[in-house]
Amino acid sequence: MSEALCAVTRAYQEYMEFTEEQLCGRCIPCMAAAPMIIDVLERLRRGDATAADVDQLERICAEVYVTALCKHGQKAVANLSQAVKDYREAFSLHAEAKRCPERSCTEILRYQINPERCTQCDRCREVCPAGAVVGEPYVPYRADNYPYVIIQEKCTRCSACLEVCADKAIEVV
Numbered sequence: 179m180s181e182a183l184c185a186v187t188r189a190y191q192e193y194m195e196f197t198e199e200q201l202c203g204r205c206i207p208c209m210a211a212a213p214m215i216i217d218v219l220e221r222l223r224r225g226d227a228t229a230a231d232v233d234q235l236e237r238i239c240a241e242v243y244v245t246a247l248c249k250h251g252q253k254a255v256a257n258l259s260q261a262v263k264d265y266r267e268a269f270s271l272h273a274e275a276k277r278c279p280e281r282s283c284t285e286i287l288r289y290q291i292n293p294e295r296c297t298q299c300d301r302c303r304e305v306c307p308a309g310a311v312v313g314e315p316y317v318p319y320r321a322d323n324y325p326y327v328i329i330q331e332k333c334t335r336c337s338a339c340l341e342v343c344a345d346k347a348i349e350v351v
């Protein structure tokens with residue numbers, strides 16, 4: 179569903195490319211830092227990181243830069259560090275607001291129902307393969323119609339509900 183990759187995803191992909199193609203294990207700091215860097219980037223992408231993790235990422239990059247034995251190792255952390263500086267707002271949004279405006283970090287996305295637009299037609303509940311939608315079809319004479327909501331813990335972000343909602347009541351944030 180994403181059209182453009184966010185800065186965090188781009189940084190993640192670039193660093194992963196380095197680990198897959200160039201990381202050789204000759205020096206310990208570069209080798210030891212890789213799983214820590216990947217862990218922070220993956221947590222940022224799924225909304226499990228904090229601002230302190232972003233600071234830690236910068237510290238790790240700075241340490242590896244001065245100890246790396248080759249230009250590939252230096253370049254990998256220098257690029258990552260530069261990405262954090264250039265796109266600080268994007269990194270902060272992932273860490274603090276748990277948001278990915280480009281929607282390229284699918285695990286961080288929240289599908290939610292806008293009650294103002296929802297006509298309680300029940301289509302989303304019917305198609306949801308995860309049983310993540312709860313609610314009851316609208317009954318005119320009832321005052322206690324149960325509104326439709328998406329249980330975030332159950333949602334697998336498959337977008338099936340999005341496709342059937344004719345009222346554009348499902349928002350992805």
Ligand code: SF4
Binds near residue numbers: 200201205252
């Ligand atoms: S800095 Fe270079 S030599 Fe050292 S482990 Fe990383 S890729 Fe290998």
Ligand code: SF4
Binds near residue numbers: 291295301326343347
């Ligand atoms: S498909 Fe849309 S309008 Fe129908 S219940 Fe779901 S959110 Fe509401």
Ligand code: SF4
Binds near residue numbers: 305332
């Ligand atoms: S995105 Fe998929 S899993 Fe989540 S509420 Fe919609 S249909 Fe269910």
